[in-house]
Amino acid sequence: MASAAPRVGIMLRHVTAPGGVTVFTKRVVRYLLTHPHGIDYHLLYSEEAQREVFEDLPATHVVLADGARLRWDQVTAPRYAERNGLALLFNCKFSVPLAAKVPTLIVIPGREQLAMAHVFPWYNRWYNQLLVPAFCRSATALITHTEIGREDCIMMGARPESIHVVPHGVDRYLRPASEEAKTAVKRKLGLERPYILFLGGITPLKNIGNLLRGFARVAKTHDVNLVLAGFKRWSFEGELAPIQELGLQDRVKYVGYVPDEDLAALYSAAECLALPSWYEGFGIPIVEAMACGCPVVTSSGRHAAPEVAAGAAVLVNPADPESIAAGLSQVLDDPKLRMELIAKGLVRGPQFDWDTTGRRTAEIIRSVANAPAARPGVLETPARVLVRGGASVGAAVTEKIARGFNKQ
Template sequence: MHVAIDARLAHYTRGGIARYTLELARALAEVGPRHRFTLLRSVRQRSGLPCASNLSASPLLTPPHHRWEQLTLPIELARLRPDLLHSPDFIPPFRRPCPAVITVHDLGFLRFPETLTAESRRYYGQVGRAVQSAERTIAVSRHTAHDLVELAGAAEGRIRVVYNGVSPTYRPIEDRTLLADVRARLGLERPYILFLGTFEPRKNLPTLVRAFRAVRARHDILLALVGRRGWLFEPLFELIDRLGLRDDVRVVEDALEADFPAIYSGATAFAFPSLYEGFGLPPLEAMACGTPTVVADSSSLPEVVGDAALLHPPTDYEALADALIRLLEDEPLRATLRTRGRARAAQFTWTETARQTLAVYREALAV
């Protein structure tokens, strides 16, 4: 079986879909040595892609989300002649020379259309047509599968739930010198509560900032916001200034992905108050690193974390503050969540994701 995987997004972002694509490709090459995989990469990307004897790359000039991709991708597929196309960014070419599998990570653009630019709404608005066109659709959680049926009109029988994995690099870092070096470089000189992700409305960071103000009144601790500015980030920074928290909130936008395990491991607690997630990888990564975690009781997050994290109503900053204070003041609770979190995260591996994805490929080819 020869599978083409659209990996162009990996050149433009290290966000969730790009990370999914690269981790999955690496694992597919390992668990499917008899199969051949071709990554459709941006012509500008010359490094950072996984390597294996059965994994190659083919450059494409058209960037992802571009109107021309509906024309140029079929031409490239006709040249490569794969048996199957996998579109992790879930909008495949609708006229194509081979079957397609798409992965839908979430439907936040339908739940919260106001959080997207007009161009993004145009692009992702094709999801209904995409799920009708694809031979099989992978949903990264049961919650996303439900949303596909409810919001996008997908046929339930063509959806397969395949959870994401956690890279083995996410584990507790116990090297004190390494932890101290990372903290010094990032300005985290005091104990800190961590958020890691994109600064955008859906992540609900104003609720975390308001909760942190209550926590800070009782504890000498920092809030570390690690990630990148997304859509409509400005109100978040204005709120930090308005609440007088500039000296206690560290905004870190230049952290290396290689430092993420140490950043997670060094945190006293990890908070993820997102309003909507199709899966929610950062909480699992934090738990894999042994960091006690609090997440919003919303969308897929309870499904993913199980009983290994504390939950709070999504927009209730007082409840989030109470949960964080409990973690800071209750060592037995922290110990319990460390143990449960590592056990829970260990259930999600990219190897298993790849095995199940190969099974979906076979189904799509048999249609």
């Protein structure tokens, strides 16, 4: 008699939030559901509205309504897993149930939550510093997106043999756009001048302030604007404040979220992509821009961007507006360099493919679900969160963190 298909739960509390984690989640989960290979997937949502994302695909869709996000991760989801015989719990957003009695698989791009702790709201700082290293040590297996991400996970306590490097992909529609498409998107967004493009979340991690300071120098000598595209997140007002301070109101345009159907043309029409982030766990816009024939200026340092760019971008010092200005000016002023970057990018960008990402993730899921091993884990009780070195915080502090975290 054939054995029953392994049941795998996918935690999707974050699936309607903006950001690169959600892009990865949507692309990978869609691949998994269309290529199940004998896995019975249970999609676990925290709100009814989240069902719409994958409702057209075959799976067991379960809404576990619980407004307390930390409790949903640590109690509600693992309780469902245990009661329904799940062989694995998978979460694309760096959180796993520490006390789960089933194997767990987590995605952690890197250690930005710790390396850049000061830019996060206080409740995120506590949560990240106390729990993210515990998640790394507790998870049966981890996925990260780069080799630098692998090093970061080891630094946070993950066992090297438990880590799998699975890069992001690039959507196949992201290729150089036609002149007609570029003209149409510029008309739609009211972009009259040539422009440098920033695309991503408006957060302190993205270093918008120094980008604006660098661009202010470029704007004095070049007939070019800066277009900021993406969603607003925490501290966005402070990040955009230099526009007024530097007198750039007529040279910087915030266009907000750009729908997928306009992205290829927006990238293709740009003079370059500027992404001088303090830290990137991968940097999806880097490879998307390259695939569209858009030169890239991104940041140096110990994070994923230099690895992802792989010599096909201009690297700048994110702490130095002069360096950012120099990098942008290089691309604007040197036609030979520009063409070299475009050529290298058109090779590099399409190397990232969501089918490959999905297939590799599916292999890891099958491996863990079909051969569950004892989890090294972190002992967990409602009153204590154990962290490296045996330090702990009491229930009152944990509850305070949870209240702040649940406001997000």
